[in-house]
Amino acid sequence: MQACANWIDGGPQPSRADQWLDVTNPATGAVIARVPLSTAEEVEQAVQSAERAFADWGCWPPVERARVMFRFQQVLRDHFDELARLIVEDNGKTLAEAKGSVQRGIEVVEFAAGIPSLGMGDVLKDIAPGVDCEMIRQPLGVVAGFTPFNFPVMVPLWMIPIALACGNTFVLKPSERAPLAGLRIAELFAECGAPPGTWNVLHGTARVAEQLMADPRIQAVSVVGSSPIA
Template identity: 50%
Template sequence: MNTIGHFINGEMVYDAERKQAVYNPATGQAEKEVALASVATVEEAIAKAEAAYPAWRNTPPIKRARVMFKFKELLEQNAEKICQLIGEEHGKISHDAAGELQRGIENVEYACGIPELLKGEHSKNVGPNIDSWSEFQPLGVVAGITPFNFPVMVPLWMFPMAIACGNCFVLKPSERDPSSTMFIAELLKQAGLPDGVMNVVNGDKVAVDTLLNDERIKAVSFVGSTPIAEYIYQTANANGKRCQALGGAKNHAIVMPDADMDNAVNQLLGAAFGSSGERCMALSVAVAVGDQAADALVAKMSEAMKGLKVGAYTDSSNDFGPVITGAHRDKVVGYISHAESQGANIVVDGRTPNVDGYPDGFFVGGTLIDQVTPEMTSYKEEIFGPVLQVVRVNTMQEAMDLIDAHEYGNGTCIFTRDGEAARYFSDHIQVGMVGINVPLPVPVAYHSFGGWKRSLFGDLHAYGPDAVRFYTKRKTITQRWPSAGIREGAQFSMPTMK
């Protein structure tokens, strides 16, 4: 069985003390194993990054950008291989994997503009013969801890910008699907990145805690569940590190009575069931305003769901694939059953899908649940599966109050033809990313991604302009070169321009 190791200082390293199986979710079989890093292995990666930092910090930004340009080219040339690795270990259908990779590449494209993004501010003559300017300097060695659901895209949210800003990076990807990340690290070396600037350690809580507690790590980026995000944020802060920790979500779509219902249904199909619902921007709750809108939505959605295809990543005609593990499949099915026991109506039941040729895969079919109420467990918690729940309310304000009352505030959207309603919604809703007739309002690479409330711990969002601020620290320099023969006497009051 193939063993996946670590990528440290430009080489593959194998720490074989502890290992964990890596499954193909479509077959349900362990096809690889991954080495789980020891404390010593993680510390070695940090040490190599620290050693590479001085030279990389002083590398001109334009040369760092050239590495990113070449890296982008290599990602595109190896797209088929990367998507295959995603499919084998995550289960994501090939077309969905290609979309994930493309969104990641767009973040690399943004990092290619680092010479412009790092330009500071300059003011001449802020005082007599005094000039002042600001620079954005790298932090040092920084770390990223990324989830299983986007093994390529989320790491590409982090390390391209961190590295382009002049930092060195230690990445701890998900141990459930590490191969695509390891392959991409090798491509980065091929692109000309010096050894030690980018390192990957596979592992579990041992690796995470080592990164959080090592004083050489100056900042930590994380994407995952809210309980872990909160732990990461609190621990990193207690150790004096900068931290951004993106957590869970419960994303709602308001469906207004005037909505284009056919369009809303088509949009919700992809937003709820794409990637098996295993994404933090998945739309898992449709809040229908009025019974007429709710009845129409449920009828059209249940009819449309008859055409959904769940299966293996190799068949591009499938709409979505399995969930990541057998345990997670059971958890998703448990949420569906619990909703039913609490009085919800299972309109389309995906608990026992029949996928020809894959009897042991971790599959859950598309599921539609009506008559869900805010008191139900399935409403309160993030299911992270191909499940769409319908909540019925009487007014738009009631729908907004429902969304605002939830602990998560990652993404939301409204389906309507009413511009006034849409503007009011986008202006007042307490959620970080908002769509108007757009069900997955994921910002493009030159904006920044992040939710509100317990969906984000930290002040700066991921990628985009916020990434430059997160991975650098501002230094403001004020200098004076007095004219020959002019000397000022001592001044004891606060200097001003009065």
């Protein structure tokens, strides 16, 4: 049985939590993994890792970040069937529906690869006598996202590729009910050349989400879910 590790600083970090939850296959009721309720110290480690990575990743030229996104979409395609099977086991979708959700997620990664043009600023000359106007797009820093059990690959891929392509770093808290697929896509992203800590994963319940939202270093939060879980 798999014990889900957190993903911090570019690699798995087994949790020191004293509370764990069972992850069950909805089709069979069998326990397929155990997921930790991450400690406050582990949340702090993930945020620190993302901060360190931002000092590097946030300075990369957009074209270099786009190359990472191109590699990521190819890695996702190479592992397409594996991810679909994980969704079936983790969430209970039919295989056809699982494949559809993986494909929708990959399409967002492809969109994010267009960041050199999507993220362009603008200059307006002479909007008034002696006045020019310049718009510059800059990354925010460390951001976080909380995703639901029913789309464990598609929803993270709605959020994370765009945030990363814009130069931010990310802390993901997937649903504790379906954590396997979200963890796997973070592992695959680590193969694509971004600095360690660019994408971190923390397991847990609403307490982890609340600690992240209360942290002043978290510059933005994206949530798909309900108030009781986030």
